[in-house]
Amino acid sequence: MNIAFVTDSGTGKSKEYWAEQGIYSLPLQIEVNGHSFDEEENIMIPDVLNYLHANVPMKTSLPKLGEIEDLFESLKEKGYDTIFAVPICTGLSSTMNALEMAANMLGLEFIGIDCYTTAVVQGEMILTAKKMWESGHSIDEIVRMLNRIADSCDTILLVDDLNHLKQGGRLTPMAAALGGLLKIKPVLHLDMETEGRIDALAKVRTMSKAQDYVINRLKEIGVNKDYTIIVAHVDAKEAAEKYSEKIRKAIEGAKIRLIDLVSTVSIHTGLGCLAVEAFLPYEKQK
Known part of the structure; x- marks a missing residue:
């Protein structure tokens, strides 16, 4: 072969x-x-x-x-x-x-x-x-x-609005329905359970609370210092740096890499999106 x-x-x-x-x-x-x-x-x-x-x-x-x-x-x-x-x-x-x-x-x-x-x-x-x-x-x-x-991976998105994602048809029906709610910061994710489609995890009132929700989510699914943790952003570097620091303080030993969100995703999330991708790499798998 x-x-x-x-x-x-x-x-x-x-x-x-x-x-x-x-x-x-x-x-x-x-x-x-x-x-x-x-x-x-x-x-x-x-x-x-x-x-x-x-x-x-x-x-x-x-x-x-x-x-x-x-x-x-x-x-x-x-x-x-x-x-x-x-x-x-x-x-x-x-x-x-x-x-x-x-x-x-x-x-x-x-x-x-x-x-x-x-x-x-x-x-x-x-x-x-x-x-x-x-x-x-x-x-x-x-x-x-x-x-x-x-x-082991979860990719979690915080977006300012859902218009780009709704237009692209890449949301589950539940996630798309959140687009009609006012003053809501939807927490979205995609993983094996969602079959790679973007689904809703939660809806909160502020970006700060949304970030706190994500950090609690990471802890719940067992993310620790062995995980590779990526924080990605769409032209929001300062916000991404602050978000990264919150995660470091919450997860002992966490090493976080900051990147620009890939173009084929950022086109659908729009400006200001913050994303976390956490997974257990090959070298850390038991």
Whole structure:
């Protein structure tokens, strides 16, 4: 079995970055004014933020089908017979289906793992898969480990309003219903239980109380110093830094990394969004 490991730009990393890891990546598409751009290739986070500030409508979609087919054809020519993919979750995108369809058309075996989110945990999972394979683990062992990582993860979003998410159709009905409530800060999340769709966790009156709710949620699900904790933001660095400090004080030994929220998510959450992604990485799994 000769395996090619494949992901997409939902990780927040470019094709060049992943090529250095021996992993293939496909850019998700961002449409602006009728033009389609490759995420992390010819449209970057600062560009997306400028469009958000200017209230320019944007749409996101899966990688170009032709580019998927071209990549898989080239992989087949190089002698690969199996595609092992960890794309952006199926609850947010149809990328997984497109990858599987392209692989089947070319007679390639396809192994696709749903990360039930995107961003850092997506990248962690594809890296773990490649490392484990190179260390001699079986496919079954790799799949079990990736599912354990995904199961440990919760991605929690605090947004100022739900208009972007409602328009994109990426909310569960319960979460979408919160959009009609006034003076409410919805706490949203996506994980294995929600099948990667954005669902409502709670509704509170202030952003401070929403952050407190998230911290209590992290404690309840067992997040500790062994977890990888990411705080992401959409052009709200100062607020994200203060949020990170609250989490550090609440969870002993917590090490937190601050990042910009990936473009294909921030387009749907809008400016000011704060997100936490917490998961137990491969090295800390028992």
